[in-house]
Amino acid sequence: MRVLKEEQKLxxxxxxxxxxxxxxxxxxxxxxxxxxxxxxLPNKHAIVLDIGCGLGKTTQYLAKxxxxxxxxDYSLKFCIYSKELVKSGNxxxxxxxxxxxxxxxxxxxxxxxxxxTIEHLYDVEGALEEMHRVIKKYGIIxxxxxxxxxxxxxLKAIVSRERLRHPKPESGRNFLHSxxxxxxxxxxxxxxxxxxxxxxxxxxxxxxxxxxxxDAVYLSSPIDIKKYFQRRNYEIKDLTYIYRPYSGxxxxxxxxxxxxxxxxxxxxxxxSPGTYSTLLLRKG
Numbered sequence: 001m002r003v004l005k006e007e008q009k010l011x012x013x014x015x016x017x018x019x020x021x022x023x024x025x026x027x028x029x030x031x032x033x034x035x036x037x038x039x040x041l042p043n044k045h046a047i048v049l050d051i052g053c054g055l056g057k058t059t060q061y062l063a064k065x066x067x068x069x070x071x072x073d074y075s076l077k078f079c080i081y082s083k084e085l086v087k088s089g090n091x092x093x094x095x096x097x098x099x100x101x102x103x104x105x106x107x108x109x110x111x112x113x114x115x116x117t118i119e120h121l122y123d124v125e126g127a128l129e130e131m132h133r134v135i136k137k138y139g140i141i142x143x144x145x146x147x148x149x150x151x152x153x154x155l156k157a158i159v160s161r162e163r164l165r166h167p168k169p170e171s172g173r174n175f176l177h178s179x180x181x182x183x184x185x186x187x188x189x190x191x192x193x194x195x196x197x198x199x200x201x202x203x204x205x206x207x208x209x210x211x212x213x214x215d216a217v218y219l220s221s222p223i224d225i226k227k228y229f230q231r232r233n234y235e236i237k238d239l240t241y242i243y244r245p246y247s248g249x250x251x252x253x254x255x256x257x258x259x260x261x262x263x264x265x266x267x268x269x270x271x272s273p274g275t276y277s278t279l280l281l282r283k284g
Contacts, residue, residue, distance in 0.1 A: 004122045004217065007207065012075035017210040019077065022055050030058050030115065033278065036239055037113060037142050038065060040280055046110035049134065051099050051127075052117025056082025056092070062113065063092040070104075072097045100126040104134040111140045118145040118225070119216040124200045128228050132283075141229075141281040146213060149201070149221045150275050151185040154178035168212040169203075170219070192223040200224055222277035229281045237280040 012018065027034075041048070045067045053059045053071030055078055063069040069092040073079050076096040083094045097103050100123045112131050121127045131141055147153075148170045157171035157178045172178030192199065201219040208214075226236055 001122055004205075008120070008122060008205075008215075008217075009074060011207045011215065012073075013077045015207070015210065018215070019055070019081070021210060022078075025057070027057055027061060030061065033115060033144050034058065034061050036278065036280075037062075037111075040140055040142070041066075041111045043110065047108065049102075049104065049109045049112045050092075051102075051112060051114045051131075052120065053082060053094070054078055056085060056094065058113060058115055059092045059094070060085065069093070070095060070109075072099065072102065074098060100130060102130045102134055106133055107136045109134045109139060110136055112142065114141070114143045114145075116144060116146065118143060119148060119213060119218050119220040122202075122217055124218050124220075124224070125198070125228070128225070132229075132232055135283050137283055139283050141234075141283075142279075143225060143281070144278045145220045145222075145225075145276070146216075147221060147275055147277045148213065148216065148219045149185050149188055151182045151189075152275050154181035154185070156275075169206065169214055169216075189221070189223065192221065192227075198224055198227045220277075222279055225277075225279055225281075233284045235282040235284060237282075239278040239280055240276070 044065065047068045048062050048066050048070070050059045050062060050069060050071045053073050054075075056071055059069055059071035059082060071079070071082060071092050072095045073082075074097070079094040079096045082092075095103060099117070099121055112135055114131075118124060118127075135141060153168070153170045154172045155178070157167055158175060167173050170181065172181045188201070201221075202217055203219055205217050206214040222238070222240070226238075229236060
């Protein structure tokens with residue numbers, strides 16, 4: 001774990017291409033998710049913690065809405081860049097820190113945003129413990145993440161030639177590998193539901209390929225996150241089907257998703273079929 005921690009620090013502090021890729025994402029990429037966050041946190045005087053703030057775009061967005069916003073990122077380079085971008089309004093605080101060792105007092109934060117960060121954490125359980133420690137009673141934790149154990153990812157790779165030419169690690173290198181991943185994901189998901197224990201699954205990252213989720217270390221699954229917070233008596237809302245439920249270029253699939261969402265079928269399916277998950281957790 002210690003070696004991986006140091007490798008990540010070097011990668012995020014020195015890889016310029018990764019920083020450039022993040023810079024290409026405008027606020028439209030985050031906006032729908034941010035609006036959901038604002039809806040569930042109407043208190044404008046709230047203290048908000050943005051974990052894994054990257055180049056600070058979500059931090060700056062929230063700083064216009066809330067009194068105190070603190071962005072924390074493992075990369076000192078990202079924090080410096082984020083601070084330089086601040087021009088007006090409430091200036092967010094940027095801290096170069098570790099999500100597994102938050103430099104924040106116990107029960108001092110009203111809300112925590114974790115946007116596409118969970119999958120990059122070398123110790124997910126440690127980070128969740130820290131979130132639980134710093135959040136106030138009745139505070140909210142908002143987690144948006146790729147579902148890297150969704151069988152839909154390798155299934156999409158099979159039906160899309162373009163994806164097979166540029167496969168993502170969770171989609172499969174070829175047809176047979178994609179089939180294997182579909183079966184593996186289905187088996188792992190049912191195993192997670194059947195077991196009382198929480199099993200965070202990790203993988204070796206690839207820091208040579210600067211795209212997709214090659215640098216992800218945790219095979220993120222909403223099942224793990226829900227189980228962890230259920231044991232700590234949190235109220236859990238799955239916002240997966242509220243956030244971009246009809247997205248995609250395929251009109252037929254969008255129509256099917258729309259119909260399933262409107263009839264409540266999607267909400268009744270325990271195994272999240274989506275490739276992304278958005279969870280709202282309220283401390284009781």
